[in-house]
Amino acid sequence: MATCGDSAVKLEITGKSFGGTPVLGRISLTVAPGEVVAVTGPSGIGKSTLARIMAGLDHDFDGTCTQIGRVGMVFQNPTLLPWRSALDNIRIATGCDANAACDALDQVELGTRQDSFPGQLSLGQQRRVALARALAANPDTLILDEAFASLDEATAGRMRSLAQSILQGSRYRTILITHNLVDVVHLADAVLMLGQNPAVVLAEHKISTPRPIRDLKAEMAIVRRKLHWKTTDLE
Amino acid sequence: MQPKNSWGGIVKGLISLGLFLALWAVMAAIVQDSSMLPTPGRVAQVFWSEALSGEIAFHMQATLARVVAAFVLAMSIGSMIGIAAGRNPGFNLWAAPWLIIFLNLPALVVIVLCYLWIGLNEVAAVTAVALNKIPMIAVMMREGARALDPALDDMTRTFAIPRWTSWRHVIVPQLAPHFASAGRAGFALIWKIVLVVEFLGRSNGVGFQIHLNFQLFDVAQILAYAMGFVALMLAVEFLIVQPWERSASKWRRAGTAQ
Numbered sequence: 445m446a447t448c449g450d451s452a453v454k455l456e457i458t459g460k461s462f463g464g465t466p467v468l469g470r471i472s473l474t475v476a477p478g479e480v481v482a483v484t485g486p487s488g489i490g491k492s493t494l495a496r497i498m499a500g501l502d503h504d505f506d507g508t509c510t511q512i513g514r515v516g517m518v519f520q521n522p523t524l525l526p527w528r529s530a531l532d533n534i535r536i537a538t539g540c541d542a543n544a545a546c547d548a549l550d551q552v553e554l555g556t557r558q559d560s561f562p563g564q565l566s567l568g569q570q571r572r573v574a575l576a577r578a579l580a581a582n583p584d585t586l587i588l589d590e591a592f593a594s595l596d597e598a599t600a601g602r603m604r605s606l607a608q609s610i611l612q613g614s615r616y617r618t619i620l621i622t623h624n625l626v627d628v629v630h631l632a633d634a635v636l637m638l639g640q641n642p643a644v645v646l647a648e649h650k651i652s653t654p655r656p657i658r659d660l661k662a663e664m665a666i667v668r669r670k671l672h673w674k675t676t677d678l679e
Numbered sequence: 680m681q682p683k684n685s686w687g688g689i690v691k692g693l694i695s696l697g698l699f700l701a702l703w704a705v706m707a708a709i710v711q712d713s714s715m716l717p718t719p720g721r722v723a724q725v726f727w728s729e730a731l732s733g734e735i736a737f738h739m740q741a742t743l744a745r746v747v748a749a750f751v752l753a754m755s756i757g758s759m760i761g762i763a764a765g766r767n768p769g770f771n772l773w774a775a776p777w778l779i780i781f782l783n784l785p786a787l788v789v790i791v792l793c794y795l796w797i798g799l800n801e802v803a804a805v806t807a808v809a810l811n812k813i814p815m816i817a818v819m820m821r822e823g824a825r826a827l828d829p830a831l832d833d834m835t836r837t838f839a840i841p842r843w844t845s846w847r848h849v850i851v852p853q854l855a856p857h858f859a860s861a862g863r864a865g866f867a868l869i870w871k872i873v874l875v876v877e878f879l880g881r882s883n884g885v886g887f888q889i890h891l892n893f894q895l896f897d898v899a900q901i902l903a904y905a906m907g908f909v910a911l912m913l914a915v916e917f918l919i920v921q922p923w924e925r926s927a928s929k930w931r932r933a934g935t936a937q
Contacts, residue, residue, distance in 0.1 A: 499837050515837055523834045527852045527930040536848045537838040561930045581838055 452476040453585055453617045455498060457507035459642070460490070466642035467493060468505070473636065475585070475617040482620040482628045484671075485638030485646075491621045492520065494638075495589045498619060513584025516577075516616075518591040522570035524562040530573045531558040538581040548580035549573070552606060568599035572606070579610065586616040592627055604630045608655055625673055629663040631655065637671040647671045717899040726903040734888075735907055742877065742884040742908065745801070746870045749808035753865055756809070757816025758858070764817065765824020774817070781814040790876050799880045808872045815868070816861045823857025855927045863920060870912055 453475045460468035467490045475481045483491050496502040498509060499517050524533045534545040549555050552572035554565075562570050571591060578586055588607070592600045608631055611618060620631055628635050632651060639646035649670045651663060667673060700719050707718040717725075729735040760778075764771040790807040797803035827850065835845045851858075877886025885904045892900040 496833075499833075501833050501836055517834075517837045519830065519834065521830060523830045525831070525849060525852070528848065532848075536844060537834065537840060539841075539844075563930070577838075 450477055451511040452479075453498070453509070453511050453513075453619075455494075455507070455509045457494075457497065457505055459507070460493060460497070460502075460505040469640070469642040469644040471636075471638070471643070471645055473619075475619060477615045477617055478613075479634070480611055480618040480620055480632045482622055482632035482635040483638065484621075484623055484628060484635060485643065487623060489638045490643040491623070491638060492589055495587050495619065495621045498585070499587055511584075513617075514581060515585050515587060516579060516581040516583030517587040518571065518574045518578050518589065520590040520593065522562065522567070522574040524570055524573060524577075526562050529559050529561060530554060530565070530576075533562070533573060534577045534580045537577050540580045540582075544580055545576075548576035551579060551610060552576040566599075568595050568603060571595070571603060575603075575607070575610075583616060586611075586618045587621070588618065589621040590623075591620075592622070592624065600626075607631055612655060625664055625667060626660075629658065629660050629667060635667060635671065637673070714896065714898060717902065721899050722902045722906060725899045726907055729900075729903060730907075735904065738883055738885050738888050738904065739908060739911060741881075742870070742873055742886065743911065745805055745808065745873045745876070745884065746866070748805045749812065749873065750862075750866060750869050752805065752809040753812035753816055753869065754858075754862060757813040757861070757865075758820045760813070761817040761820025761822075761861075762824045762854070765821040766827070771821065778814045778817055781810070782818065786811045786872055786875065790872075790879060794880045804873075804876045804881055807876055808869055811872050812865050812869055816865055819861040819864070820854070820857055823854045823861075826857075827853050852927070859920070859924050859927070863916070866912070866915065866920075870908065874908075 453473075455471070455473040457468050457471040459466060459470075471494065473481065473483070473494075483494055485491055493502065495517070497505055498512060499515050500509075500512065524530075525536065528536060530549060531542065531545050534540065534548055535542065538545075540548075546555060546558060549558050552575050554569060554572050554576065557565060557569065562573065565573065575588075575591065578588075591607070592603050595603060604627060611631065618631075620627060622628060629651070633655075634648065634650045636645050637647045638644070647670060649667060651658070651667070653659070653663065703719050707713070707716045710716045713721055726735065760774060764774045764778075789810050793803040793807035793810070797806060831849050831853070834840075835849055840849070873884070874886035874889065877884035878890045881887050885908050888904050889901050892898075892904070
């Protein structure tokens, strides 16, 4: 697949239905290189459907998705091959050589666990392998679909810090699917709140302060106010 | 998971086998007619003399060749049909009625029809056995293909994993337990059908020998050939099937998260 250089990913959805039931309405989304856009909203609103459309897994929608380029995705479940080692999981999925796979594992601080099978790793470690796999694909577009969900707060915090250091200065066009406000203020440059039925963009907000120097508490308060976000998690 | 053979397990297995032989010996002592039920010792004697003459090796070799040919044919075609039906509901709509018909067609009818239509030759013999087994393997593999993890399919598509790589590293490992079940069930049934095929229309093989000894009413010979082939099939199970299965499921025994 051709790479996309400095073009932004543009997603224009006018409708998406499942068996005649509309789930997504008009949604427009643009992600520039180096930018992280968070898509949020309550569970079941269609965030993962949006991620699947962007990943090219669902073509049955009205609209267009352009300049997506090569995709690296971290799924809601790590989706690793349980019968292959962490290193092989990266090599098989991305076609990269062993050195590149090792580098990717080093990047997520799992360089010492390259021979471990996924069943020997904790959920947080499996998610890191999944992140390493997405990075080893050398993606133009990186999709993180609830990549920090179901982790205890300490592990989720480490994952966020890791993701932040990886995304800092990168040229990935990153879409972060989450219903967690902490993920948003840690990692996103912009946030879209989905709501209604079928889902549309109810509100959007750009976070202008660069990620490393953000006052997280202050940003949380701003995002809460702008997006009418009442709790930390939108369940 | 395949349990590891411990010494305790082996000893229990040997005691169980000893009990079977003891029961056989008791029955033979009660019947007191070696032409009806010879003792295990008498059968072993016959087996040994047939082995020394080279007869048993010749006939077992012929049967084994038919078993292997029919097994390979049935596994290949059955797996292809089963996987296609499991992955493609449209194809399954067409294939399912055929599978039901062939599943319920008596083995004897297939064998007789093959001999009538193809002739009394090896092709007919192997085809008859394979045709009897293909529907069962197809159904088992179809269920395996239906159970493939859709999330791994998504991962394969997202990362654009080449078809052959995906087949080798993503699909086949998921189907491995189903291949093992279909293979084991297939092997167990195929050799029994091969004996019937040989009984009805071949001039060599264990089935032919059983037919011959049936006409001569030589029960010791029948049991010697039957036991010999059972031993061979057990050797295949323990020396080929189980080691392969252990190797394929190595990752399951690797332990859990620390």
